[in-house]
Every structure is written in C-alpha cells, then in structure tokens.
Amino acid sequence: MDKEQYLAVYRHSLAHVLAKAVIEIYGKDVQYAIGPQIEDGAYYDFVLPAGKSITEADFTAIENKMHEILKRKEDWTCREVSRAEALELFKNQKFKTELIGDLPEDEKITVYYTGDDYVDLCRGPHVSNSQELLSAAFKIHSTSMAYWRGDEKRDRLQRVYLYAFPSKDELKAHLKMIEEAKERDHRKIGTQLELFMFNETAPGMPYWLPRGWQMYQALMKYSRQIQRKHGYTEIAAPLINNKRLWLVSGHWAHYLNNMFIVPGVDGYTKADVDVDELVADLKDPDAETSKTKIEAGSVVYNRENPDTMAAKPMNCPNAMLTYKRKTRSYKELPIRYGEYDVLHRKEKSGQLNGLLRVQEFRQDDCHTFVMESQIKDEIADIISIADEVYKTFGVSYRAELSTRPDDFMGDIEVWNQAEADLREILDEKYGKGGYEVNEGDGAFYGPKIDLQIKDAIGREWQCGTIQLDFQLPHNFGLTYTAEDGSSQMPVVIHRAIYGSLERFIGIIIENFKGNFPFWLSPMQVGIVPIRPEHNAYAKKIEDLLVDRGIRVEADYNDINMKTKIKTFHNYRDPYILVLGDKEAAENTVSINIRGNKKLNDVPVEKFLELCDRMNKTHCLDIIDTLD
Structure with a gap:
C-alpha cells in the first residue's frame, strides 16, 4: 500500500477501536452508526443510553480504554454474510439495520469482528490484528452533534473525533499546527480587527x-x-432571474436544492413559505396536481407559475x-x-x-x-x-x-x-x-x-x-x-x-495572521498628533495621503498619545505616524512600523513615495527602510 492507503486502513481501524471502547464504557445499549477515516484521523457517531453523553472530561478514559483494547492483541476477522445473517447480527442496532436494508439485492455484505465481542458492518479493509496498532498515536479532541445521514429531521447523534497518526512525532506536529490554526482563526481575528460580523437574521451572509x-x-x-x-x-447582471433561465442552463435540474427560490404565488400569504416542501414539489414533475397548498404559510402556489424566480x-x-x-x-x-x-x-x-x-x-x-x-x-x-x-x-x-x-x-x-x-x-x-x-x-x-x-x-x-x-x-x-x-x-x-x-x-x-501586506491592509496609515496644537499639521498629512489613494485614519481626540498609538497598533496598521513640534517645523514624519521598528525625521515626500511604491508593486512585506 502507498502512504495514503496505509493511513486510510490505519485510521479506519482505529475508528472501530473507538466504537468498541465507547460500548465497553457506556454499555451494550449504545447505538453506533458510522465511523469513517478523515484527513487527520477518524470519527464515530453514536446515540448513547438515555441521560448519558460524552464530554471533554471523558476523553482520557476513552483513550485509556482504546489502549487497553489494543494491548489485548485481538484478531480482526472479516466475514461475508447473507442479508438475513446481517439483519440478525445487528437486530438491536437501528442504524446498521437501515444501512443493510438500503443495500442493493446483489450487494456483497461483509462484517468485521474485533475480538469476539465487537462486530461492525464494514467493507474494510482493516488490520489483521490489534497489535499492528500498538504504536498508534491518537488523541480524542472534540465531540459535536450530527444528524443521521445529514438529515435535520432524523436522529441526533453524538460525533466523537479522533486525531490519528503513525508516530508520536507526527501527532505532536499536527497538534502544534492545530494550536497555531486556532490562533489564526479568521473569525477570532476578524472580530479583533472589526472586519466583518454576522447576524442571525441573515445566516451565512456576512x-x-x-x-x-x-x-x-x-x-x-x-x-x-x-x-x-x-x-x-x-x-x-440581475441578481434574481426567472426560473426559465435556470431551466435552460440546467441548474434547475442539477442545483435546485442549493438555490433560494422566490415562488410565483396564486393567492396570498400570511406567513413564510415552507421552502423545503416547495422545492420538493417543484422537482416532482409527476405530481398529481400542479397546485399545492403549503399549510405552514397558508400559500397556494402554482408550479407552472411564470413568476417563479430564483436568486x-x-x-x-x-x-x-x-x-x-x-x-x-x-x-x-x-x-x-x-x-x-x-x-x-x-x-x-x-x-x-x-x-x-x-x-x-x-x-x-x-x-x-x-x-x-x-x-x-x-x-x-x-x-x-x-x-x-x-x-x-x-x-x-x-x-x-x-x-x-x-x-x-x-x-x-x-x-x-x-x-x-x-x-x-x-x-x-x-x-x-x-x-x-x-x-x-x-x-x-x-x-x-x-x-x-x-x-x-x-x-x-x-x-x-x-x-x-x-x-x-x-x-x-x-x-x-x-x-x-x-x-x-x-x-x-x-x-x-x-x-x-x-x-x-x-x-x-x-x-x-491578521498582519496584512501594506497594499491589502484595511487601513494603511494611522496618524497620531501628540497634542491638540499638532492637529492642523496632522490634517495636512492626512489630506496628502488621501490624495494619493492611501487608506488613512487619524485620531484628533485630546487623549494620551500612547492610547492613540495602542489603538492603531491593535488594529495592526502597518505605519503609525507620530506628529509633534519637530515634525511640523521640519515637514517630516516619525513612523512606528508594525513589528516595533521606528523611522524618525522622514521627509513627507519620501514617505508618500514609499507608500506609493508598496501599493504599486503589491509587495508582500512592510518596508522598514527608505533605501
């Protein structure tokens, strides 16, 4: 096997070990659904007995149970079974039973035993013995809620995620990357830098x-x-088009479930349309009637209505x-x-x-x-x-x-x-x-x-x-x-x-990590007049920058200079200009450069040229010299 195939077998096998550990801890009444390998490990979906759930406090106990299972060095056995045998094996497992029922009549059905007391419906492949996983480096890192088969109207499951790598060093490197990724999380930085927000009235629309x-x-x-x-x-072009356009393009047949529909209505509405029901009806050309009353919204709409539109x-x-x-x-x-x-x-x-x-x-x-x-x-x-x-x-x-x-x-x-x-x-x-x-x-x-x-x-x-x-x-x-x-x-x-x-x-x-190149930074220059009497000179510099198309913000409030600098520093402005008596007298600027470097007594024209050069060349770094 190549590395990717090996990792798939390794991680999928650990998903079975995870399921076996959860069952041994929480009892035979656990309903276990599916447990695929993923890019950095695996997960498994469960419904636990009433009143029980897996929390972060339980992760170590589950990991310890997994290590215990591996040390048993149990054989993994694959068996091909008939549909009737499979249904008997999983008669107390509703999710497995449903999966078996959905298989084509001629489908080969295989199950995998880990030892004698755990069996799973699976195509495989898997390891032949648990000892092949003894050197496994894994860590349970989170749980989440999931719906059975991704359907919000079906059972709610608890999904347990596992990182899994062939060596401790690889797991350690991955965990380090994950921690770094958390520090770089765009939602966290976006909030800190006041870049965007979301509101529940428009989910997924920034x-x-x-x-x-x-x-x-x-x-x-x-x-x-x-x-x-x-x-x-x-x-x-228009943002909303009649459905005729999407019928011609093929999107109506291939993409309807992902489109926002503006239905053509016969009659009038008192409430919201049940769009899921609408879409289902629109997709069914064999429906007995072309008109359906949507009770949730007291709407009667016509599938053939020429006014039906879509964003x-x-x-x-x-x-x-x-x-x-x-x-x-x-x-x-x-x-x-x-x-x-x-x-x-x-x-x-x-x-x-x-x-x-x-x-x-x-x-x-x-x-x-x-x-x-x-x-x-x-x-x-x-x-x-x-x-x-x-x-x-x-x-x-x-x-x-x-x-x-x-x-x-x-x-x-x-x-x-x-x-x-x-x-x-x-x-x-x-x-x-x-x-x-x-x-x-x-x-x-x-x-x-x-x-x-x-x-x-x-x-x-x-x-x-x-x-x-x-x-x-x-x-x-x-x-x-x-x-x-x-x-x-x-x-x-x-x-x-x-x-x-x-x-x-x-x-x-x-x-x-929020430290954008100059040309891309939300605001490129912050201006800090030291005292109110320096505001006039600061406004002159601001106007010169604006005329050059440079994004600039100035703080003319009568507050401590360090407070102003800190504000712009927290916004990660590439350059912060500090302007006082000396700068006004000599027509210069003193610059605090992001990264804690400074340039003093810089002629204004030199600074303007520096900004122009970085905007024009789209350079990747903040220039900290006039050379």
Missing part, C-alpha cells in the same frame, strides 16, 4: 464593516487590474445571455467577461463556517468564449494569471483535474475530448504526474482544473478553478460566424482565481 470593506475593495481593485491587463471587460447561485447563465445579445464573428474571439455580482447558495446550517462557508458571496468570476483552436492558449494564459496572483499573496499551489461526473450533461465523446485537452495542457505545464486527477468530480457541464493553494502553516485550500464547458453554449444556442462563413458554437471557459472572495479573505486572514 456584514462587511468599514475596515473589512476597505480590504475587500483592495482585493477587487487588484483583481480588476489583472483582468484589464489580460483583456477582460467587466459586466454586471442566482452563479453568474454563468447571465454571461451566456450577454454574449448572445448580438451576432458574433470569429474575429471577436476570445471574448472575456469578468463579473463580481453577489451570489446566493443555500447551505445547511451545520455546514456554515465563518467566511469559509457562506450563503452570500462574490467571485472573481470570468467567462471566456473561444474557438476550439484557442482553448490551449487561453487556459495557458489563465494559469499565468494564477501564477501571478498567488505569488502576490506568497502562497504556492498545485493543480487537480476533475473528470466527468455521473450526472453529466451532453455527449460523452465531447467530454472525452475536453478531458484529453485539459490533460495535455496540464502535462505541458506541470509534467505528467505533476497534478492529481479526481475521477468523477467535474461540474455537470464540463471537466475542470482546480487550484489548491497552501497557506503559511501547510494547510491546503481549494480556491481557483478553470472549467471547460461545451454544454451551456449548446443549451443557449450560442454561435459565431467562422472564417468560412459557417455557423459554429463557441466553447466557454469558466474561471476564478480567488474563488469566493469571502472564502479567500478568510484564508488570507489566517495565512497572514
């Missing part, structure tokens, strides 16, 4: 506070500069309509549209995670319309954009190719050709084997390249994506007049480099 919005705008400005340099023009979850269909508005010639291609409109995607509440998983966001979304002969050069240019952008943020990245999913749209031969084209491009850029292939993980309309960036502590995040699309141009009837006068269909390339700006900001908050 409020951008003045400082955070300044940084957001700096990201947008940089993205726009890059796009202009590479021949993109920016468009904007857009992506920009693609609008870009298609923008292209289609007039006759196109091969001489115009490539046509590159950039778009930053607000998007909405419906997520389950348990999946929301600060800025990393939201329901409202913007993307640095671009759609390029090309001839097939232009695909290779265009994608090469997009990858060069990714190289430039990620270098600016000091992060490395790797590429992944995602191929045809089960629910793909279109001709399979077209898919095969598209995937072959992307493989050739990636082979030339990164070399064969220099990228990963995720079979079946493409979008429903075409294969894609995902770009995974690595942050300062080694975590990977999926941000950029390049998607080849032969389907939407077909669905929307897009054409161009070829050189020979024939009508041809363009290919669309979807691409984003940041991906979701919200998610990207969450990532860079953690990557920089």
Whole structure:
C-alpha cells in the first residue's frame, strides 16, 4: 500500500477501536452508526443510553480504554454474510439495520469482528490484528452533534473525533499546527480587527464593516487590474432571474436544492413559505396536481407559475445571455467577461463556517468564449494569471483535474475530448504526474482544473478553478460566424482565481495572521498628533495621503498619545505616524512600523513615495527602510 492507503486502513481501524471502547464504557445499549477515516484521523457517531453523553472530561478514559483494547492483541476477522445473517447480527442496532436494508439485492455484505465481542458492518479493509496498532498515536479532541445521514429531521447523534497518526512525532506536529490554526482563526481575528460580523437574521451572509470593506475593495481593485491587463471587460447582471433561465442552463435540474427560490404565488400569504416542501414539489414533475397548498404559510402556489424566480447561485447563465445579445464573428474571439455580482447558495446550517462557508458571496468570476483552436492558449494564459496572483499573496499551489461526473450533461465523446485537452495542457505545464486527477468530480457541464493553494502553516485550500464547458453554449444556442462563413458554437471557459472572495479573505486572514501586506491592509496609515496644537499639521498629512489613494485614519481626540498609538497598533496598521513640534517645523514624519521598528525625521515626500511604491508593486512585506 502507498502512504495514503496505509493511513486510510490505519485510521479506519482505529475508528472501530473507538466504537468498541465507547460500548465497553457506556454499555451494550449504545447505538453506533458510522465511523469513517478523515484527513487527520477518524470519527464515530453514536446515540448513547438515555441521560448519558460524552464530554471533554471523558476523553482520557476513552483513550485509556482504546489502549487497553489494543494491548489485548485481538484478531480482526472479516466475514461475508447473507442479508438475513446481517439483519440478525445487528437486530438491536437501528442504524446498521437501515444501512443493510438500503443495500442493493446483489450487494456483497461483509462484517468485521474485533475480538469476539465487537462486530461492525464494514467493507474494510482493516488490520489483521490489534497489535499492528500498538504504536498508534491518537488523541480524542472534540465531540459535536450530527444528524443521521445529514438529515435535520432524523436522529441526533453524538460525533466523537479522533486525531490519528503513525508516530508520536507526527501527532505532536499536527497538534502544534492545530494550536497555531486556532490562533489564526479568521473569525477570532476578524472580530479583533472589526472586519466583518454576522447576524442571525441573515445566516451565512456576512456584514462587511468599514475596515473589512476597505480590504475587500483592495482585493477587487487588484483583481480588476489583472483582468484589464489580460483583456477582460467587466459586466454586471440581475441578481434574481426567472426560473426559465435556470431551466435552460440546467441548474434547475442539477442545483435546485442549493438555490433560494422566490415562488410565483396564486393567492396570498400570511406567513413564510415552507421552502423545503416547495422545492420538493417543484422537482416532482409527476405530481398529481400542479397546485399545492403549503399549510405552514397558508400559500397556494402554482408550479407552472411564470413568476417563479430564483436568486442566482452563479453568474454563468447571465454571461451566456450577454454574449448572445448580438451576432458574433470569429474575429471577436476570445471574448472575456469578468463579473463580481453577489451570489446566493443555500447551505445547511451545520455546514456554515465563518467566511469559509457562506450563503452570500462574490467571485472573481470570468467567462471566456473561444474557438476550439484557442482553448490551449487561453487556459495557458489563465494559469499565468494564477501564477501571478498567488505569488502576490506568497502562497504556492498545485493543480487537480476533475473528470466527468455521473450526472453529466451532453455527449460523452465531447467530454472525452475536453478531458484529453485539459490533460495535455496540464502535462505541458506541470509534467505528467505533476497534478492529481479526481475521477468523477467535474461540474455537470464540463471537466475542470482546480487550484489548491497552501497557506503559511501547510494547510491546503481549494480556491481557483478553470472549467471547460461545451454544454451551456449548446443549451443557449450560442454561435459565431467562422472564417468560412459557417455557423459554429463557441466553447466557454469558466474561471476564478480567488474563488469566493469571502472564502479567500478568510484564508488570507489566517495565512497572514491578521498582519496584512501594506497594499491589502484595511487601513494603511494611522496618524497620531501628540497634542491638540499638532492637529492642523496632522490634517495636512492626512489630506496628502488621501490624495494619493492611501487608506488613512487619524485620531484628533485630546487623549494620551500612547492610547492613540495602542489603538492603531491593535488594529495592526502597518505605519503609525507620530506628529509633534519637530515634525511640523521640519515637514517630516516619525513612523512606528508594525513589528516595533521606528523611522524618525522622514521627509513627507519620501514617505508618500514609499507608500506609493508598496501599493504599486503589491509587495508582500512592510518596508522598514527608505533605501
């Protein structure tokens, strides 16, 4: 086995040991559900006997029981059983019974015994004896609530998480990384720096506070500069569209559960619509009636009502309509549209995670319309954009190719050709084997390249994506007049480099630990007049900075100078200017540089040039010298 396969077996086996330990401690009445391996360990879901739950105080006892089980050096035995035998084995385990009942009739059913007293429904593979896990380094780190099969209407389970690594040194390194990650948590830093907030009235939809919005705008400005340099023009489109648009694009069939629906209503409503029931009805074309009364809201709506609308979850269909508005010639291609409109995607509440998983966001979304002969050069240019952008943020990245999913749209031969084209491009850029292939993980309309960036502590995040699309141009009837006068269909390339700006900001908050480069900092310069009589000079400096487009804040209150400096220091402003008699007389500034360095008697023009240089070059560090 390679390392990944070994880790999967190792961690999945420890999940079984965890389940056995919980049962031995809490009794045979424990209902155990599923226990898969995950990236850094494993988890198992349980329903404990009435009145019992696992708390942090119980973690050590469970870990000790796991070590005790391993020291027994029990054999692990795999048995293939009939459906009837499986149901008998798990007759007191409701979750296992349900899983067995859902298996296809011809499915091979296997169970694994750990010793003689613990058996689990599992495909495996696992270790052959517990002694293979004696050197295991593991630690229970948390519990959470989960719903059976992710359904909020089903049983509530207690999920127990476990870190697991082959050696103590690897576990120790991982725990150190986890502690560092906690210090970098974007939700914690975002609150400290007053960047954003959330409110229960709009779950998963961030409020951008003045400082955070300044940084957001700096990201947008940089993205726009890059796009202009590479021949993109920016468009904007409606945020809510009639369902007819989503029917044409295919999103109504493939993405309805993740869309916010604005139903067309016959009659009137006194309360909220039960949207889950609405969506279920909209998806069922064989329903006996096209009208359904939703009791929760006293609404009668019509599935066929032409007024049914949806908030857009992506920009693609609008870009298609923008292209289609007039006759196109091969001489115009490539046509590159950039778009930053607000998007909405419906997520389950348990999946929301600060800025990393939201329901409202913007993307640095671009759609390029090309001839097939232009695909290779265009994608090469997009990858060069990714190289430039990620270098600016000091992060490395790797590429992944995602191929045809089960629910793909279109001709399979077209898919095969598209995937072959992307493989050739990636082979030339990164070399064969220099990228990963995720079979079946493409979008429903075409294969894609995902770009995974690595942050300062080694975590990977999926941000950029390049998607080849032969389907939407077909669905929307897009054409161009070829050189020979024939009508041809363009290919669309979807691409984003940041991906979701919200998610990207969450990532860079953690990557920089809130100490942003000058060009990206919410506020770049703080101004501290020492006494009220220095306010006039401070205002002069503020005006000069504002005229240069530098983000500046000044504190003119009659309070202690050190209090003012501390405030700006806590906001992590790169430069804090301290202005008094000497500075006013000599037209200079004294600078407190983030990181506790100082520059004194700096001519104002020199400082302005320094700020201009850092904004223009998007340099990664704070310059602490005038050289």
